[in-house]
Amino acid sequence: MTVAPGFVLAIKEKMGALSTRHTGPLLLSPLLICYAVAFIAPIILLFLTSFVVGRGYYQPGESLTAEHYLHVFTDSFYQKVLLNTLAMGVYTTGLTLLFGYPLAYHHARASSRAKGVLTILVISPMFVSLVVRGYAWSIMLSDHGVINNALMWLGIIDEPIRLLNTMKAVVVGMVNVMLPFMVLPISSGVESINPHIEESAYVLGAGKLYTFFKVIFPLSLPGVIAGTVMTFAITMSSFVMPALLGGPGFQVFGTIIYNRILLISNWPVGAAMAFILVFIVVLVMYFQERLLAVLTKRRRLK
Amino acid sequence: MVMSTERRKSSTLTVESLTKVFGNHTAVDEISFQTIPGEITAFLGPSGCGKTTTLRIIAGLESPTSGSVYIDGEQVNNVPAHKRDIGLVFQDYALFPHKTVRQNIEFGLKIKGLSQQEIQERLGKSLTQVNLVGKEDRYPLQLSGGEQQRVAVARTLVTQPRVLLFDEPLSNLDAKLRESTRLELHNLQRKLGITSIYVTHDQIEAFAIADKIMLMNKGKIEQFGTPEEIYASPKTAFAADFIGTSNILETTVQSVNQGMCTLALKNGHTITGFAAGKASEVSQGDHLLVMIRTQRIRMTTTRPEGSQLNVLPGKCLYKVFLGESTRCLLDVEGIRVTADCESEYVCNVREGDVHVSFDYGAVVPVGRG
Structure with a gap:
């Protein structure tokens, strides 16, 4: 029996269609399955747990309540923790932006060789474990640590100021952690500004400061917004630095969620707090999206 | 400093043994020349001949390794770019993308601290000059290449610079537009009588627009003269080969x-x-x-x-x-x-x-x- 050539062609065509249309999802599926089982399912479970009556985690058929959310928003202890968390996020983001921008600017405008070195310097703290960095800062910031001793030796203060277990210490540690996340997006934002635009401003009579505030900074805003939102989101949900440097004196959502779920086994409250945190971050990201759209929309092609 | 709206006396630009060394590469090598007030001098040469570097030194965007730049006899080596009172039009226009046409043109005037009335007057005049009336509220990205180029020219001209510098201003336009824009530029420059430097690698463009040509190669001046002189009697083999x-x-x-x-x-x-x-x-x-x-x-x-x-x-x-x-x-x-x-x-x-x-x-x- 001979096979009709048309039949062979049809099979080849089918194979071709398969290779282009179906291999993508096929190749993705192992990872997607892992995600579904190990990440998405637990999140759904945790979300349901935040509505459970009592202290355990969710089991099918249980009655649900929103009382944990209400409790977090109305109880003065949780309100204080929420304020702490927001303050930590705002201060860290502000200071990281302040310290990160000049660095990012120089990084963006550096020669390619200098840029390589700067990039490594900027991301090098990430090579050291967060816990190690946390303990290092706790030594520096303790009552008789390097910073207090130096200040006393210089005669600026008479007795040690309390840094450890306050927000100051946590913010210092967090700025150190967040710097690369701020510098790199801003740098790429600045890099996308044509250097001739900056030079045009100078030649038109604008000094360095005027050029910065009227030309460079506005044009780098997409990078600034990306860096700021990333820093804020990661800081808000941070755990290690607040745990090591804030201690019992300065508690934030991250440390309290850990405490509720792992130490005192109050699953629903911890879960509710986690989702409040997620909600805040999603909200901030939404506003970032809106802001970017407004910023760039009007100058695009009509 | 209050600037009058009247046309000022044209300036003289003098460059004296200008040298710029980058690492071990001499980009500009002992260049000296003087322009005649109100004339256009074209820096002509192949890419990498040092013409743009010379222009950037004159603008104050680059500092010379040695040598001096004088505007009307005053040495400006240590005057920063923003105080040199010159104009510069880039090949890529370098408009402020976040500002409208109006804001782009007003930029230099606001820094000069002119009165609102004076700013509006100059803005109106300039928009007419470059034929952009009615487009003042557009953003640069909403304009055609030719229009962007005219905004760049207008933005520079309103400040009434002493010396006007062009860095290949027509290279990004298509061939047809390039010729008509060149003519417009030429007429505008003639009318205003601003001493200008025009950098280009295009011989036809240089001949068409310039009163004098400074032919450059490898950081040195090969020949300085009128287009006719350079065409008819090139002094060096390079000049003979490059021109025509x-x-x-x-x-x-x-x-x-x-x-x-x-x-x-x-x-x-x-x-x-x-x-x-x-x-x-x-x-x-x-x-x-x-x-x-x-x-x-x-x-x-x-x-x-x-x-x-x-x-x-x-x-x-x-x-x-x-x-x-x-x-x-x-x-x-x-x-x-x-x-x-x-x-x-x-x-x-x-x-x-x-x-x-x-x-x-x-x-x-x-x-x-």
């Missing part, structure tokens, strides 16, 4: 007689040329490079008659029809010569043996061999 299309031949001087040189070519033939004022400088036995423009070489099947005409035997290797002219590659007994002949005269010339002829006057000495 020409043949450069190596010759040996056989005899000099009343300003007329008999030159031996490498293939043994001799040609005659005027030494054009260089007669006293050359003597028998000298090696001389001479230039012959491709347009001045004729190719005929019959031997041409005429006085003061060099006639050489040659072979036409091939012809390229270019429309009005036909480019012919000729072999003159071992020497390759290119000729641009009027198409109607060479259309019946077959590839093969021909007579190659050119006037004595077409032989221009351009340097020592």
Whole structure:
């Protein structure tokens, strides 16, 4: 029996269609399955747990309540923790932006060789474990640590100021952690500004400061917004630095969620707090999206 | 400083032994020149010849390794770019993308601290000047390339700079627009009488717009003069080669007689040329490079008659029809010569043996061999 050539062609065509249309999802599926089982399912479970009556985690058929959310928003202890968390996020983001921008600017405008070195310097703290960095800062910031001793030796203060277990210490540690996340997006934002635009401003009579505030900074805003939102989101949900440097004196959502779920086994409250945190971050990201759209929309092609 | 709206006296730009070294590369090498007030001087040369670097030093965006820049006799080496009172139009326009046309043009005026009335007056005048009335609230990205270019010019002109610098301002426009914009620019510059520098690698553009050409190569000035001078009597082989299309031949001087040189070519033939004022400088036995423009070489099947005409035997290797002219590659007994002949005269010339002829006057000495 001979096979009709048309039949062979049809099979080849089918194979071709398969290779282009179906291999993508096929190749993705192992990872997607892992995600579904190990990440998405637990999140759904945790979300349901935040509505459970009592202290355990969710089991099918249980009655649900929103009382944990209400409790977090109305109880003065949780309100204080929420304020702490927001303050930590705002201060860290502000200071990281302040310290990160000049660095990012120089990084963006550096020669390619200098840029390589700067990039490594900027991301090098990430090579050291967060816990190690946390303990290092706790030594520096303790009552008789390097910073207090130096200040006393210089005669600026008479007795040690309390840094450890306050927000100051946590913010210092967090700025150190967040710097690369701020510098790199801003740098790429600045890099996308044509250097001739900056030079045009100078030649038109604008000094360095005027050029910065009227030309460079506005044009780098997409990078600034990306860096700021990333820093804020990661800081808000941070755990290690607040745990090591804030201690019992300065508690934030991250440390309290850990405490509720792992130490005192109050699953629903911890879960509710986690989702409040997620909600805040999603909200901030939404506003970032809106802001970017407004910023760039009007100058695009009509 | 309050600026008057009246046209000011044109400025003089002087550059004295300007040198710029980047690492171990000398981008600008001992350049000196002076512009005549109100004129356009074109910096012409291949890419990497140092023309843009020279421009950037004049603008104050780059500091010279040595040498000085003077504007109206005042040394400006230590005056930062934003206080030099000059204008600069970039090839990529470099408009502020986050500002409207109006805000772009007002930028320089606001810094000068002019009154709102004066700003509005100048803005209106400038928008009319560059034909952008009605587009003042657009953003740069909403404009065509030509319009963006005009905004860049307007933004610079409203500040009434002492010296206007153009860095290949037409390179990003398409060919047709380039010509009309060039004309507009030229007229505008004439009207305002602002001393200008115009950087370009395009010889036609430089010739069309400039009063003077500064031809540059490898950081040095090859020749400074009017376009006519540079075209008719290039001083160096580079100038002869870069400007127009020409043949450069190596010759040996056989005899000099009343300003007329008999030159031996490498293939043994001799040609005659005027030494054009260089007669006293050359003597028998000298090696001389001479230039012959491709347009001045004729190719005929019959031997041409005429006085003061060099006639050489040659072979036409091939012809390229270019429309009005036909480019012919000729072999003159071992020497390759290119000729641009009027198409109607060479259309019946077959590839093969021909007579190659050119006037004595077409032989221009351009340097020592």
